Amino acid sequence: MRKHIGYLGDVKGKKIAVLLGSSGRKAIPLAILGGLVTVVDISPENQRYALEVAREAGVEIEYIVSDVFEINMDKLKHAYDIVYLEGGILHYFADLAPFARIVHDLLKAACLR
Template identity: 45%
Template sequence: MTIHNEEAWNQHNYEALLNRHGDPAVVAEKVKQNPSWRLHPFYKYFSHLSGKKVMHVMGSNGIKGVALSLLGAQVTIVDFSKENQAFAREVASAAKVSLDYIVSDILSLHIEEHKEKYDYVLMELGVLHYFIDLFPLAEIISNLLRKDGKFILHEFHPISTKLITSSGKKHKVTGNYFDPALFKREVAFSKHMPQEINEGTEEVLQRKWTLGELITTIGQSGMLIEVLEEEPNHKIHDIGLPKTFTLVARKI
């Protein structure tokens, strides 16, 4: 599954990033104007970032990594897309900050080189569904953190990804919240690419998780869950439905 998804994320992704975000130098200037805004709504769970070591797992295009660097953190990104790395390095260079960008699947990371080095491990938005087993991931995250270091996870709420579909004011329960099946879908950046290119692009495999599965895994991995904040959907017709959540766990 990992090999399949890695192939998909190394096709045309750099071009899609340019289509979505624009020139890296322009992106850098925008991030520099208000770096903390790029980390909303979980920025409040970081404290005194200056000099702190942060690993952004599956850190994608590096925009949030650059924001963290501008706020004084020493940032390492782990992501298996070389095209993400290329874009991230250009944004970081234009912003005049440094990023350590490791092209690797997080499960293949040489953990001994990073063990207990980080004050924070960050994961955010559309990442958990790339794992068919959360326990190895949680074990790695726990090993990366120093004692009292924090894992900050900001993700799409499973109510919105597994259960409910919305169209205007209409909401329908169309999914099975407890379905553990793998499924195929277009790679996330495909919406920023021409249709003729997407037709030849590999799909990704995903497995969607319930909150119970996630919390159980984190709770059994040497981390203490301190926060589970469920965040509402801000679209006017979807107010009252959870859109995202932020989980904060401290290594004990």
């Protein structure tokens, strides 16, 4: 997180979506720093591991097991201050436009100015 926190600034109290967040490697440090973190990842095994590590670290994270293209946008649209992407995930997408739309739609309207 040292490399990234300079770009993110103070995350305390900020709602953060971590897309394709895997086992919480970035989500848990963001929660330790005071972020209100939600991970979206397709793997139930990653969810179990991330929630266990978060519990041991003394923080809570929300974890949504879902394909990123199937998340409930009625509930999550414009809900986040920050959308964080795990490193090395963009190669999973043949067309970035639909993924970019999801990132855009997750961000609070005030963050888009």
